[in-house]
Amino acid sequence: MASKLLDRLKRTLFKEGEACSKDPNDVTEDSFPESSELEDDTECVSERLGGTLCFDGENTLDLEEQGEASGPDSDSEFLGESVEDGFSSTETSPVGPSPGGSSLLTRQLQESWRNLRRRNVPEKLLFEVTDASVVQESSSKYVLYTIHVIQSGMFDKSPAVITRRYSDFERLHNRLRRRHGDDMERVYFPRKKLRKNFVAETIAKRSRAFEQYLTHLHSLAELQRSPTFLEFFYLGDLQAGQMLMRVGRYQEALGPLLNSLRLQEKLGCEQHGKQQPCQQQRTHWLFTLLALVTCFQELEQLGEAQEHCDRALRDLAPSAEALLQHHLHPLLIPLLQTNVRLSWKISKDKRRWEVLLQEIQNSGVDVGNQPSLKEYLIKEALVETEGDSKVKAKADNTT
Incomplete structure (x- = not known):
């Protein structure tokens, strides 16, 4: 070449x-x-x-x-x-x-x-x-x-x-x-x-x-597996997509966000994010999926929005033990609610996620008053600390 x-x-x-x-x-x-x-x-x-x-x-x-x-x-x-x-x-x-x-x-x-x-x-x-x-x-x-x-x-x-x-x-x-x-x-x-x-x-x-x-x-x-090496490839696109979302330019944000997702897929960020000390890669991975859900939803491309929503939920779905102990990801409930609405609009089977949402509610968790996905994505800061960019998000921890 x-x-x-x-x-x-x-x-x-x-x-x-x-x-x-x-x-x-x-x-x-x-x-x-x-x-x-x-x-x-x-x-x-x-x-x-x-x-x-x-x-x-x-x-x-x-x-x-x-x-x-x-x-x-x-x-x-x-x-x-x-x-x-x-x-x-x-x-x-x-x-x-x-x-x-x-x-x-x-x-x-x-x-x-x-x-x-x-x-x-x-x-x-x-x-x-x-x-x-x-x-x-x-x-x-x-x-x-x-x-x-x-x-x-x-x-x-x-x-x-x-x-x-x-x-x-x-x-x-x-x-x-x-x-x-x-x-x-x-x-x-x-x-x-x-x-x-x-x-x-x-x-x-x-x-x-x-x-x-x-x-x-x-x-x-x-x-x-180093965050420094991985973020060299995809973080710039993720930042660009977030900045475009902040000013409502959702169509333009899709390009860098989709490229960021492809780069993370090829680099294995989803797998790396499930291992310590690469939790921030898991956060970036989820951030990318949720950003795509929001952009597609704003553009009335509901099939694509639901697809990425479903993909994020497969990663966030809690085990039976975590559910009993209320160890849930802070974005799990708003993501479930979003997926149920999207599935209903495009006539897709939503029973699995409805059942999970009902189980969470029956366990005593308040499913109302949940944060908005769009608000989280727009407000979340992608900052650099000592040269390595990190997402300081609620999504890093479970409650």
Whole structure:
């Protein structure tokens, strides 16, 4: 994929005039001055030595040694991290597929996936950079990478998409080093260059490096479950969806919320959330489902609303012992009431949830005066503490 991306970037740069003034026969290695500084693409940017994935081997890639470069030829920081200051566009993902789509979604690979599935080959995640574009915003210039997250071992009809820039990856790497020092000891990061950050070869090499970097992180069990790693993918979309809901833009909120749900599904957040210390992943998972219930309900798409409501209830339904001890999730009752109403409107069987609601009422729990799902979703704060975003919700605890 990186080689195809390199060819595309070369053609783009030529079209923009960097090489158009030359006769095609006069194009030499000097047309891409970084080619002499970088490793051959066929050898990859990384090398595995004793389990080490290294992006800056013996021949470093013209790296800067004194921190992040600044100026017009650097991947400078532009947007803040706090949601209170407005969410960064690099933390949210495009609703639709990028131009050209994923090169993996071909007829040959579809057949290959079917063959692998028949042989019971374990599924894994693939991280593929499908597009990289230079973005100029005011005095800031950076490269924006579009990454498809694809489930292998099957034909993935809905790959999730994220867009990130170099500084987003760098922030992730620094946070993981602070929180998982031992696991990150042998993980190396492609450092920033002093110059020529926007040359085609640099972008293609870095695209390949980011694919391998994410794959390596996901291969380490401790990091794979880390909230820092998981939230790098989906939390920006979740924040964006919540902000759009707050101003009543429910149709626009659906895109990031659905993408956030797909990312959480692929990353296994529902399963991780049932284990300590990843309770916040369970909260984010439920928050996403409830946000989709609210948006679909507001848009009169009652079938979709009920489907996501039912999915959330399957996760929240209490055991007989929890019911006797009144150990119920604080959003269980309003969710049950919502599901019963939706099921009645679309003529779907609602007896199971009606029975559960009646059992809760018979046990002495007041089913009136319950919080509104919409009020909870709009008021709930998705905040960052020491670099890791956490949802401080009532839903974290049971009563």
